[in-house]
Amino acid sequence: MKKLFLLIAAVCACFACTESKTVTVTVANPTDMQRDGEMVEVAMSEVTGKLNLADTAQIIVVDADGKQVPYQITYDEKVIFPANVAASGSATYTIKAGTPEAFPVKACGKYYPERVDDVAWENDLVAFRTYGPALQASGERAFGYDIWTKYNTTEPVVEARYAGELNPETLAKIAELRKTDPKAAQELYRSVSYHVDHGNGLDCYKVGPTLGGGTAALMVGDTIVYPYCYATQEILDNGPLRFTVKLVYNPLTVKGDSNVVETRMISLDAGSHLNKTAVSYSNLSSVTPVAVGIVLHEPDGDVTTDAANGYITYVDPTDNVNNNNGKIFVGAAFPATVKEAGTTLFSDREREELRGGADGHVLAVTDYEPGSEFTYYWGSAWDKADIKSAADWNSYMAGFAQKVRNPLTVTVK
Known part of the structure; x- marks a missing residue:
């Protein structure tokens, strides 16, 4: 009887061990x-x-x-x-x-030294890129995030777009054709360019020397301290569900602080239209306003700013309104309180200096505390893809802001 009891106890212990x-x-x-x-x-x-x-x-x-x-x-x-x-x-x-x-890869990205140090990434819904030191060295000014549209597929498309755009043999052939047959050269260029929709989207968003599609920047008074291109990049996560990149920027002088270095951690999850971005500034000695900006390409565009509920949106007309490129919906959402949000138009002098067709920014401004991390979300949609109207985009953004302000709670046992 005692042996039977011990046997049962051992079996129960093993079962409990397995269950645990x-x-x-x-x-x-x-x-x-x-x-x-x-x-x-x-x-x-x-x-x-x-x-x-x-x-x-x-x-x-x-x-x-x-x-x-x-x-x-x-x-x-x-x-x-x-x-x-x-x-x-x-x-x-x-x-x-x-x-x-x-499981299929739904979020991924890559560093492209062959395209002036771009870092570009995507998920099943959207694609983005940011610019690096080789572009800055060229003298071109592009401060903000770029948006690439995507539709008709949940597969990665960005690497194939770069491969088509940058193929050296094709580029050489285009250069030769331009000497003898400019029309054929243009047709060949259009057949491979990522500025043309080949059935899954394109690059039809204009950044220029602005904050582009949701970049954060410190402000001194009413002046944006543009961060320019990143200095170093490190891809930390590369799918299948999350892409994460760490970007470190060159030192800036801000309100007398001469060695302010910005670090950004950007991550994009599968199934989301928005990137999570955590920004920090080292060597900043006092509380300083930080603004998240979306470039305006028309002074009276379709803008929504809701500081109380934590989001801003803009309907961008794309860089070629006559090319049937649709509308790009751009937005940012904030887990913490936004101090103020609104539209700021460039002065005539700024508009002339920028020379990019931009009219101003939609800005959401809050205060950055030295030593802290400022976290927000930014991203886009396209009316040829899953979100068809400005009303649908505003509903998505309002809901997203509520979600990040009321996160899911996770209990592990």
């Missing part, structure tokens, strides 16, 4: 909005500790129906995965040892 080798993640939604596809983060140390896994072991994430969910382990040792949570409800996910299924 799962991690239960409960995701609660504090809002009355359905929350689909938002990325949940769990510290990898919690997972490995609870599962008692070796560093080389693999894990899987499954939903309440036992279906595998795509995940990524980020540079800062977090397990991230998309969660779907009903309004004012909760959802449960399980992490355990196992062999994950192959």
Whole structure:
């Protein structure tokens, strides 16, 4: 009898041990909005500790129906995965040892030294780029983020666009044709250029010497201290669900502080129209206004500014309004209180100096505290893709702002 009891106890202990080798993640939604596809983060140390896994072991994430969910382990040792949570409800996910299924890459990017040090990235919905030191060395002024439109596919497209635009053999052929047959040269150029829509979108957004599609910059009085191009870049995450890049900028002089260095951490998750960006400024000695700006390409454009609810939007006419390029919706959202938001037009002198057709900015301004991190979200949509109207975009942005101000809560057991 004693042996039978010990056997049962051993079996129960093994069963309990097996049962304990799962991690239960409960995701609660504090809002009355359905929350689909938002990325949940769990510290990898919690997972490995609870599962008692070796560093080389693999894990899987499954939903309440036992279906595998795509995940990524980020540079800062977090397990991230998309969660779907009903309004004012909760959802449960399980992490355990196992062999994950192959999931498609939905967020990725690359450094392009061959294109004056661009860094360009995308997810299944949108694409962006920022400019580097080789462009700055050329004398061209481009301070802000660039927006590339994307539709008809959830696959990565940016690398193929660069390959077409920069192919040396094609460029040489175009150069030769320009000498003898300019029309044929133009046709060949258009067949490979990313400024032409070949069925999945194009680059039809004009940045110029402005804040472009949502860049942050310090302000001294009413003057924007433009950050110019990044000095160094480091890609930290490259899919399948999140792209992250760290950008460090050249020193600036701000209000007598002569060595102010800006650092940006930009990340884009699958399924989101907006990038998360955390900005910090070293060697800044006093509280200084920081503005997030969207360039205006018409003085009386379709602008919405809602400081109280934490978002700004603008409907951009694209860089060629007569080319059937549609409308680009641009916006920024803020987890923290925005001090003020509105439209600022350039003076005649500024407009002449910029020479880029820009009329001003939509600005959201708040105060930056030295030693802190200023976090906000910026991004875009296109009326030829999933968001068709300004009203739909404003609804998306208002909802996004509410979500970042009321994040999903995650409990790990």
